[in-house]
Amino acid sequence: MKVPIEVTVNGRQYRHEVEPRLLLVDYLRDTLDLTGAKIGCDTSQCGSCTVEMNGTAMKSCTCLAVQADGSTITTIEGLAVDGLHPIQEAFWNKHGLQCGFCTPGMIMAAKELLRNNPSPSPDEVRHGLEGNICRCTGYTNIVKAVQEAAAVMGGAS
């Protein structure tokens, strides 16, 4: 049995019939070929799959595609509109990534963090990103990147 869904992803509308058990992250990656969101775990621990749904960051491995019916989603691929988003630019400037696998999720989580707290302290950044694991950077430069982005964005999200 398949269920029809309709979603807007990165400004484009999609209609598909999907299996009810299909995870949103698999729908994005396999059906829409938007492979920016990554799958790093099977227990909702790593945050690699983070996307924005209806304006809020969420782990797309914790959600079924059918639950996303009617929603508006932004993935990492939709973040750069007129050039890079300031958070992307800051991750680049501050060497906030190495292998890059956690990075799409980390950037989407950072966006959520800055929406809630436009000028976070380093500690607040660390707490805000505790749902995203990075094995490469030791987080030092990720914190610096998020702080630089906060300064550049000056309260905008």
Next chain:
Amino acid sequence: MTTRIFSSGIRRREDPRLITGQASYTADIKLPGMTHAAILRSPHAHARIKSIDASAAAGRDGVVAVFTGADTEGALNGIPCAWQVPNSDVKAVDHPPIAKDVVRYVGDAVAVVVAESRYVAEDALEHVDVEYEPLSSVTDPKKATADGAPQLHEDAPGNQAFHWTVSGGDAGAAFSEADVVVKDRIVHQRLIPNAMEPRAAVAQWVGSTQDLTLWSTSQNPHIARFLMSVVTDLPEHRIRVIAQEVGGGFGSKIPFYADEAIIAFCAMRTGGPVKWVETRSENYQATIHGRDHIEEVELAATRDGKITGVRAAVWAGMGAYLSTASTGIPTILHGLMYAGPYDIPNVHGDVYGVFTNATPVDAYRGAGRPEATFLVERMVNLLADKLGMDPVELRRKNLIPAFENGHDVSTGLTYDSGDYEKALDMLMDSIAYQDLRRDQAAARSEGKHVGIGVTTYVEICGLGPSQVAGAVGFGGGLWESAIIRFHPTGKVNVMTGASPHGQGEETTFAQVVSHELGVDVDDIEVLHGDTDTSPMGWGTYGSRTTAVAGAAVALGARKLKEKGKAIAAHLLEAAVEDIEYDDGNFFVKGSPDQSKTIDDIALMANVAWNLPEGMEPGFESTTFYDPPNFAYPFGAHAAVVELDPDTGQISLTRYVAVDDCGTQINPMIIEGQVHGGVVQGAGPALWEGAVYDDGGQLITGSMMDYALPRADMVPEIETMSTDTPSPDHPLGVKGIGETGTIASTVTVYNAVMDALKPFGVDKLDMPLTPERVWRAIHHGNGS
């Protein structure tokens, strides 16, 4: 014309594709007609397979094929171990890609399902009917050697995979004459590497030409191609291995895994491309683990604190089979470092590699050296306690004095260059050590418990001279290669045989070429990871990429500089000895207006209208570089922790790393390597550990149960450096990929033990979790 970018932290060239989600990792690949595989893994630590019935699974909708060990028998050879360590007796036990008669660890492959989707393949796994007869099992490497322990392999009596020794000086005499001897039993627990990208493989088979292409999450595609050829009997030139974007490895993507052979087999049998992506829980069982040592160690010294000897017996768990590089880790990369940065004349070590019913162990970031550094630095602190000396003073007393060109060590190695005390001085200044000790004492009197750990270390990396690789039994060379190709427009491709996956060499190598030949860094593209286009190389691990492949790039650029001079001399009608080079310009000595740019030279060489008599066209060099020695980075690290005695909670409040990796090409990337390495090494000190229960079940089977460092668990890592050039490398580079991990585990551990001193706790096994610490405080030494 060029921005000066050598020794400068320019932004990475690899980042734009990574921050926009446009990078393509193996799991992102989609090919026409692609099917999906899922692998059935043993739920038992040790069992005999009585029967397998795959018919129900095979009959399900959407299932293309199911294969078991009976199908791969005769089609795939065993998975080889590639390191036959000398002074040992390595047992080459059979490792069938799919278990046939016996499974030996939870995670051993038993069958594979190929289906039209991953969901369908995973569903079908539940319908493969396997009847097991459980056997008794053992996961502790010391217990596995006891009489009556369950036996894993007929060819390895007593579960002994090998016994290796290292000896220098006369340790027996040193211990019998010592004023002071300290002893400890150290457990360096099993760790799960946790590269954020799980392993994946996509195999494509073209029957008409008998060509196999494997996209693989590999740190070393050329080794993967070679071993794929060994396992499948396909000729090497018909195999192409591509490691495109790889999401971290930390050693766990060095080995050639059974899974890669299985997926290739599936593609060959079904005729279409097959994709397999590991789940994280599967990764915890089927991707190699690290460490797993039980060590009995002693240190001999004079009463005024001169260390005279170190002696160790080590039981190193190998897991159920010998993974690709596994045997070299607790031996060559561990035992040869027992003297650390100290002048210790007498060394003896016995290392026993032991088969256990657990996931195979192989290189994990630092690979053998974190264990060696831990062993030495823990013992030095115990000695300081025993002698009532400050642990930093004791280190100073024993450090090898500064040297520039070779220092022979009792283990047989020759360290390249070092100024260990300089790094220690810098660290002491930075943390204001004396003040810190005073503050610590003051805080203690107020019931606050701070601990300080200080480490001095040296490590062996930049693997390595190929003759030595041969002499120590490694089944390959360890040289590197580079092709530097100028196009007619002066733009450049650099092809390297190394295979970076986060370390940033697309940027670093461009900086090297830019530095040597004056080309703008944006006009240089570094390519890697494809055996069809990259020259032969041995991969990225062991902090060797810049140290070895980077040297090939530098020397290759210098060859082109010489060719450029010859072309310039010809065009300018001057003698070649009169041509000088500066920043991309070749000019006649004394008349800088008579010049040719590197672009002019590249164009002329490519069109070849007017070249010196007999010169070959093209502006391209191929260089093979075999390093004359290993590289020996060193440094000094400090950790400060706070202990809450009521909860046992440890907070890592400060971490300062002084590292010396020789000449720095991109300091920003170097700092990043240290940040990540330090946190990865702090993990096992405080949180990480793979735990098996008595039946061999992996209790820490998912990210819910295995505690990885998160952003709010660690402080900002502070980095500093000294830069003692390597006398062997053309740019003076050493290596930096592993230093953080090598030094930080024991630094953090020693800081916690320092905080625990007032409670009389002097012995505790890692990880130092709140529960363990609390129990020790309230019930005494409780490991």
